[in-house]
Amino acid sequence: MRFLKGHGTENDFVILPDPDGELDVSASLVAKICDRRTGIGADGVLRVARTKQSHEVAEQASAAEWFMDYRNADGSVAEMCGNGVRVFVRYLIDAGLVQQPELAVATRGGLRKVRVEPDGDITVDMGRPVIHGESVATVGSHEYTGLYVDMGNPHLACAIGDPVVQLDLTHQPGFDTGVFPGGVNIELFNPVGTSRAVMRVFERGSGETRSCGTGAVATAVAAANLSGDSTGTWTIEVVGGTLTVTLDEDTSYLSGPAVIVASGELMLSD
Numbered sequence: 001m002r003f004l005k006g007h008g009t010e011n012d013f014v015i016l017p018d019p020d021g022e023l024d025v026s027a028s029l030v031a032k033i034c035d036r037r038t039g040i041g042a043d044g045v046l047r048v049a050r051t052k053q054s055h056e057v058a059e060q061a062s063a064a065e066w067f068m069d070y071r072n073a074d075g076s077v078a079e080m081c082g083n084g085v086r087v088f089v090r091y092l093i094d095a096g097l098v099q100q101p102e103l104a105v106a107t108r109g110g111l112r113k114v115r116v117e118p119d120g121d122i123t124v125d126m127g128r129p130v131i132h133g134e135s136v137a138t139v140g141s142h143e144y145t146g147l148y149v150d151m152g153n154p155h156l157a158c159a160i161g162d163p164v165v166q167l168d169l170t171h172q173p174g175f176d177t178g179v180f181p182g183g184v185n186i187e188l189f190n191p192v193g194t195s196r197a198v199m200r201v202f203e204r205g206s207g208e209t210r211s212c213g214t215g216a217v218a219t220a221v222a223a224a225n226l227s228g229d230s231t232g233t234w235t236i237e238v239v240g241g242t243l244t245v246t247l248d249e250d251t252s253y254l255s256g257p258a259v260i261v262a263s264g265e266l267m268l269s270d
């Protein structure tokens with residue numbers, strides 16, 4: 001099985017090209033691939049499939065040739081991955097599968113329009129964030145109140161007083177399973193000056209990662225909400241780099257780098 005490896009601000013992915021829909025990618029195979037000691041190591045897997053051959057998203061086939069079949073490191077599926085879709089498009093361009101700098105990608109969370117910028121950064125129209133109110137995350141003995149933001153996938157973005165760099169995120173933070181029965185991605189952030197935040201994230205299905213695109217947008221939404229805004233451009237500093245989030249009346253945009261760093265033949269099997 002051919003694979004590539006890429007990352008967006010160090011949120012890293014194994015890419016499995018599957019243009020003819022031939023791969024049987026089970027949850028256990030994904031977990032083996034993502035294992036950082038016995039596999040390739042990644043936060044998730046991006047299977048590159050044709051939308052028309054993918055029954056889950058077949059209704060998007062008239063608008064998007066390619067479907068980003070995203071899996072978390074534990075093998076679970078997720079609706080959307082903001083950094084994943086940027087790396088996915090970097091792969092499509094590098095592989096010569098698309099030529100134009102603007103295209104739509106099918107995801108379980110719906111169609112996402114993507115643009116390759118002249119400087120090489122990749123911008124995704126992430127859709128309109130939906131705010132569902134407040135909930136609480138627990139890290140160690142500390143409780144942090146945050147905003148439940150739906151980005152196609154669920155997020156709880158908490159502004160905290162403690163420096164995020166000092167948090168111990170080696171264990172799953174607590175959350176209200178009544179509010180998030182399917183789990184949640186938890187962002188903890190420190191607002192810094194105007195329109196900037198430093199963020200760490202504990203992702204559903206992957207644990208702490210060095211960046212999360214949907215989480216960066218959720219963080220911008222929560223940070224803007226704290227300052228009484230709903231629009232503007234935010235710089236989100238993540239462990240693996242810097243992402244730019246723009247919120248406007250109707251939608252949100254995520255921009256940042258995305259690179260492919262390796263390719264090879266996978267010798268793992270189920």
Ligand SMILES: N[C@@H](CCC[C@H](N)C(=O)O)C(=O)O
Nearest residue numbers: 078081082083153212213214
């Ligand atoms: N890292 C991603 C989000 C991946 C999915 C997430 N773990 C979930 O289960 O919802 C991003 O960049 O958005």
